[in-house]
């Protein structure tokens with residue numbers, strides 16, 4: 001029987017509640033006739049580690065992750081620690097250190113979810129946003145000079161390499177090609193940013209030649225926000241820079257009903273390093289410890305992880321169980337207007353898994 005080594009990094013806030021819930025559903029799945037096992041190792045990195053040891057994760061932390069098949073991550077963020085420390089000390093360190101350059105965020109309106117766009121039918125909103133995940137606006141290049149003096153200067157340099165742009169565009173075209181509509185929208189801002197973003201457009205045009213069956217269009221990021229709201233059905237696969245896609249994918253999650261539902265995969269497509277899977281939401285300290293965090297984003301994330309591991313049938317079985325549960329308003333958490341708890345939703349998904357018949361292996 002196949003056995004997968006999975007690193008669990010709950011992190012901060014509700015990450016500590018939704019990652020154990022994710023483990024519970026994965027154990028329920030592996031316990032059915034899925035034909036695989038999972039060996040979990042948990043890492044208590046995050047804000048508490050920072051308070052104790054002065055760092056979010058140990059300096060050699062990546063070594064412990066390299067031998068894993070995948071990583072299930074919760075969130076990083078702590079009200080007492082500046083956000084740039086929690087982000088750079090953990091999540092970005094892992095994404096950049098393990099070259100997880102493709103950040104993939106599917107968005108759909110799941111059954112039973114009352115999404116905010118009144119004229120949008122569930123079948124009108126079925127997107128995947130591909131975000132460049134290792135450079136661009138979040139390259140980390142820049143600095144502060146004359147700190148604290150009136151003449152202080154601060155820069156954040158957006159770095160785009162032709163290799164970095166080409167590999168993410170190629171990944172997005174391939175993904176678009178694998179989806180029924182074969183439609184890719186390249187998000188840009190090359191009217192105002194006349195160097196790197198123009199190269200971004202040039203590379204998209206070049207890569208497009210290798211994918212003649214993919215219909216491709218270009219949209220400025222500002223116009224893109226309006227198009228997502230006004231013409232959701234005109235979109236399918238979307239590729240954007242690190243910053244642009246960060247913002248657009250939060251909008252996408254909100255349009256699908258809640259930040260608590262969406263999943264994210266940080267993929268190293270060449271599989272030299274493990275990929276990392278996390279719900280789209282953050283640490284949500286306002287609801288931490290109350291047992292009301294929506295675990296659906298983590299379950300969908302776990303399904304993406306299973307797909308990546310080659311367990312397509314188990315992934316489909318998990319999504320079927322999740323959709324069965326979201327279809328029942330009595331099992332909605334507070335973010336969806338309900339009163340269900342994290343534990344109740346998790347138990348319902350586990351029950352739906354064990355009572356479902358295994359799907360045919362893909």
Ligand code: ATP
Pocket residue numbers: 014075076077078259260261280281282283284285286287292293294295297333335
């Ligand atoms: P961070 O700074 O770590 O990104 P944040 O609290 O600023 O975290 P999010 O956690 O992404 O931002 O979410 C914003 C709000 O959405 C939260 O304060 C919470 O009320 C709600 N929310 C997010 N995720 C969930 C969830 N899984 N279940 C219920 N509510 C959620």
